[in-house]
Amino acid sequence: MNIDGKYAIVASPTDEAQAAAEVLREQHDFVDLKEAEAVIVLGGDGFMLQMLHQMLADRQIKPVFGMNLGTVGFLMNEWRVEGLGQRLGKAKTFTVAPLRMDAVTVDGDRISSPAINEVSLLRETRQTAKLEVHAGGNIVIEELVCDGVIVATPAGSTAYNLSARGPILPMGSKMLALTPISPFRPRRWRGAILPDSTEIAFRVLEPKKRPVSAVADQREVRDVATVNVCLDTSQTLSLMFDPEHALDERIYREQFIV
Known part of the structure; x- marks a missing residue:
């Protein structure tokens, strides 16, 4: 039939x-x-x-x-x-x-990409990344020393986010998971759950000495200086x-x- x-x-x-x-x-x-x-x-x-x-x-x-x-x-x-x-x-x-990732590289290139599961910032070398973390227009962590950080949707919260010990977000929760990867400082920070209306931004500290890439699901942008992440309801x-x-x-x- x-x-x-x-x-x-x-x-x-x-x-x-x-x-x-x-x-x-x-x-x-x-x-x-x-x-x-x-x-x-x-x-x-x-x-x-x-x-x-x-x-x-x-x-x-x-x-x-x-x-x-x-x-x-x-x-x-x-x-x-x-x-x-x-x-x-x-x-x-x-x-x-989906999420929308807006990244600016060290050279000034601007790249935007959607992400259905997550946006990840990842260190490119053996040295840890140093990131300034913004949420809702405020600096919430002045210096996050880590291997990386993830912003995950509910649909993506059981993927890379869960492997990094991030929270599982039920569908319809209207939340985003902000999860560090192997955080070193602040020692006790294990992430946050934020309303999905929150704009999350990162500024890479020492971007040439400690280069960082940004990945929107499967698309990678190397050597980023800043990354903004928000939910794209359009x-x-x-x-x-x-x-x-x-x-x-x-x-x-x-x-x-x-």
Whole structure:
């Protein structure tokens, strides 16, 4: 039985994802991406992020239903051939607003990039980074000595942020996690949870002696001098999940995994 509506299918270049796409094409009629009302993405979390970034860049934003043919697949549903039409009809949709990173390099170049999971500042050499941290227009830490720092959305709070011992943020919490990576000074600071309306900014201290890169999901900017991060509500993404595999429930359960 064919699926209702105009769906496009996009698969990662792995053999497994390409083979899965061929199986679905034999059973359903798909349209070109530009004509689609929604998109089925086959692959892992990295490929899903890549596709979402491409939609933001092209301003061709459509609801996305992912099926995991990668490793972790936190942003994906289970891969199954059977009952795809019924799954799409019952899918639960979550709206996600990306972060916007505005970085200025030591040479004065200005780069802006969206981030769905997180914006990370990372030391480039063996020396620790020294950062001045601003939140809501105020200097909240005059000198953070660390390997780096992360600003994570609820959707991204279970990724790199969690690995750095940052908090898990429930979907709909309207919060951002500000999490240091291996902080040395201030000794006892372990991060903050801020309203997602907060603009967070960083100034790199000693940027030539202690170079720092800024990474918006998968895009890296080297040798930054300042980085501003805020929620960009002008563009929102819609992720579709099986009701029993919904994103909010998965994030909720992550808090109890020991």
